[in-house]
Amino acid sequence: MDCRSDEELHQLVQESKVHTLEGMVADYIPALAKADLGSLSVAMAFPDGNCYSAGDVDKKATLQSISKVIALALALLDNGEEYVFQRVGMEPTGDPFNSIIKLETTKPHKPLNPMINAGALAVTSMIKGDSLDERLGRLIHLVELITGERGIGYNEEVATSELETADLNRSLAYYLKQYEVIEDDVETVMELYTKQCAIEMSSIGLAKIGLILAMDGKDPQTGETILPPRVASICKTFMVTCGMYNASGEFAIRVGVPAKSGVSGGIMAAVPYRCGIGIFGPALDERGNSIAGWDLMEKMSKKYDLSMF
Numbered sequence: 001m002d003c004r005s006d007e008e009l010h011q012l013v014q015e016s017k018v019h020t021l022e023g024m025v026a027d028y029i030p031a032l033a034k035a036d037l038g039s040l041s042v043a044m045a046f047p048d049g050n051c052y053s054a055g056d057v058d059k060k061a062t063l064q065s066i067s068k069v070i071a072l073a074l075a076l077l078d079n080g081e082e083y084v085f086q087r088v089g090m091e092p093t094g095d096p097f098n099s100i101i102k103l104e105t106t107k108p109h110k111p112l113n114p115m116i117n118a119g120a121l122a123v124t125s126m127i128k129g130d131s132l133d134e135r136l137g138r139l140i141h142l143v144e145l146i147t148g149e150r151g152i153g154y155n156e157e158v159a160t161s162e163l164e165t166a167d168l169n170r171s172l173a174y175y176l177k178q179y180e181v182i183e184d185d186v187e188t189v190m191e192l193y194t195k196q197c198a199i200e201m202s203s204i205g206l207a208k209i210g211l212i213l214a215m216d217g218k219d220p221q222t223g224e225t226i227l228p229p230r231v232a233s234i235c236k237t238f239m240v241t242c243g244m245y246n247a248s249g250e251f252a253i254r255v256g257v258p259a260k261s262g263v264s265g266g267i268m269a270a271v272p273y274r275c276g277i278g279i280f281g282p283a284l285d286e287r288g289n290s291i292a293g294w295d296l297m298e299k300m301s302k303k304y305d306l307s308m309f
């Protein structure tokens with residue numbers, strides 16, 4: 001049985017909320033440290049147009065790593081599969097999302113997948129446009145098409161805070177430039193990437209992204225193809241194998257749906273042909289996933305029998 005009311009989700013949020021106390025907000029991006037540790041929200045969007053939600057759903061938060069999925073979709077549309085996968089691999093790493101180690105030990109020196117920071121920086125550098133503003137504008141426009149929301153923007157404070165402190169990501173980008181995986185100017189890539197990560201929305205927006213991916217790129221309300229099915233399929237596959245960082249295997253066993261997390265505490269999940277799920281809960285576990293969000297996903301998976309495995 002699918003969820004049929006906000007009240008059902010409210011119950012689950014109340015149960016999972018206790019776990020926020022066991023987590024920590026991300027503070028390596030100083031502006032993210034201001035997030036409310038105890039906050040938790042969830043939304044479920046269904047193909048019939050129903051959307052149920054609970055918790056602090058009006059609060060917006062930044063996408064962070066969830067943006068990597070949309071950037072990948074746009075890079076695939078702009079350049080085609082062959083070009084993208086010549087420069088970025090398809091394998092999980094088992095390492096933290098910002099690790100540099102496999103860049104050196106893997107030959108050729110290309111990032112193992114587009115969901116780790118190294119791979120995402122390479123993918124962002126492939127987004128086409130004549131200026132940084134045009135490239136960011138194209139990405140935001142795609143986010144608007146997918147969520148069906150107008151007026152999507154990015155949080156300038158979070159973007160600037162990350163740009164000023166992102167020396168680890170900067171070093172990944174320079175490493176990739178050395179090996180010609182990135183052709184762009186590194187500072188341009190950094191600026192585009194940090195703005196991309198700072199795109200803001202509510203958990204309802206996240207659920208709508210999940211729904212479009214769940215429906216193979218088609219808007220179930222209008223019948224419009226927003227992403228080609230192949231692009232949606234590649235995105236969902238990476239979400240299963242690498243979407244929850246180095247906890248993706250455990251998440252597949254415990255929850256069993258394609259999902260992508262971000263250090264703002266977001267989780268965006270696509271349950272094939274059933275629904276999209278969006279969660280924001282900024283308290284993170286040691287691997288960088290929303291601690292209460294993960295618990296909530298486990299509870300929802302059991303209650304609504306969501307696992308695809």
Ligand SMILES: NC(=O)CC[C@H](N)C(=O)O
Nearest residue numbers: 064065097117197262263
């Ligand atoms: N895991 C994440 O959400 C990482 C995104 C963040 N902007 C970073 O690059 O560090």
